[in-house]
Amino acid sequence: MKALRFNQDATCCVVSPSPRLVSIYNCDPFGKCFEMDNSRGDSGQDNPLSYRSDAHSDSNFVIEMLFSTSLVAIADKSQGVASAKRLKIVNTKRKSTICEISFPHQIVDVVMNRKRMCILLDSDQIFIYDISCMKLLETIDLWEDHFKKNTAAVEPASLRSRVRRNNGLSDKMKKPKLALSGDDRSILCFTSYSSRRNNPDSFLLHDVVVYDALNISPINYLNTVHKGDIASISVSHDGKLVATASEKGTIVRVFNTGADIDYEAGNLLAYEFRRGSRPCNLYQLVFDRNATMLGCVGDTNTIHIFDLKNRESESTDGELNENDLLLANEEDNRSSTRNSEPSTQIAHFLSKRLSSSIASQNLRRDFAHVTINDAWGHSLGFPEEFPNQIYVASDDGKFRVYTLPSTAGECVLTKTSTFA
Secondary structure, eight states: OEEEEEOTTSSEEEEEEETTEEEEEEETTEEEEEEEEOTTTTSSSOOOOOOOOOSSSOOSEEEEEOTTSSEEEEEEOTTOHHHHTEEEEEETTTTEEEEEEEOSSOEEEEEEOSSEEEEEETTSEEEEEETTTTEEEEEEEHHHHHHGGGSTTOOHHHHHHHHHHHTTOOTTSSOOOEEEOSSTTOEEEEEEEEEETTEEEEEEEEEEEEEETTTTEEEEEEOOSSSSOEEEEEEOTTSSEEEEEESSOSEEEEEEOSOSTTOOTTOOEEEEEEOOSSOOOEEEEEEOTTSSEEEEEESSSEEEEEESSOOTTSOOTTOOOGGGEEEOOHHHHHHHHHHSOHHHHHHHHHTTOOOOOOOOOSOBOOSEEEEOTTOOOEEEEOOSSOTTEEEEEETTSEEEEEEOOSSSEEOEEEEEEEOO
């Protein structure tokens, strides 16, 4: 079984008991509320629901739920290339497809809230939709907008292929990441490529773009947040904080996005944590609703919970100064959105990015953790209704409820259920 992911408020969890069978469970009270067998594929049946792996296992499907509503977005890659380019918007209560959207390339990821839906394609393009009417609002091409001005006659597709070939990258590696805030402000954060100074043909995904998906304008650019590629990214519900972890997985950083009007350019790095000393593939970072905790899940048997409330003990050795990150002028952004081409706008914006360096000493550790010795592959959720609890769904077919400790230590297991 694959435990795939919780929805935004952790009221539901998606699991895949078998390769083509998907179930959605209510978390409290625990019980199955939807199931779909996709074994017949698209052979004339309206059988749209599939599943999404949250990067800790290979997956032929992508799925994103809209909170606890019946709206689910699905892309099924198991039925061939054409199916992998098609996104279905499904009503799970009626078990019917509301609409379908076709894209020029395969779908990698989907994120959405009540205002916006953002789709990442294998071509490193992001499509932003108004979810109320499924109208396309903007298309962001990470290669065209960022590098075409530096590569003369080289087309973005050619450059992308050359870079991946030179770096020895397969289709399953070196993928941009994106995350969308849960509230109506719709703050979108996504990773961006930048070239190494000593090797212009080698690119890293260690920059983060902060984008206002509601008003379709860039907000901020975080440069070189890690030394290596960013493997996981998450945005707080209000869009004020963004968390990142690199492919090494030893350091977790939390930055101010700049979406807050009280944001100070000199206080960019809000928190910096050390998960451990050994490398780990961190495939999930998740904030609780009030951004007081940050969960960290990787390919080990330990889940880490970091405290975002106690600012007094946070590390200041890793802070950046105001010259290390660009805070775009909001008025200029809004006017340029109306009066210039989108590619010109974001190309001009991203061209102003500045270099930075980050220290990693005297870092804080987790304040709580969960160790599950007999299971691998986990998904973590912070239930809004029960702020002192966390939910863990695991590949061993178990749904576990833990109580957070009052002081630093291990979480207490309070309930275990089994996915049927």
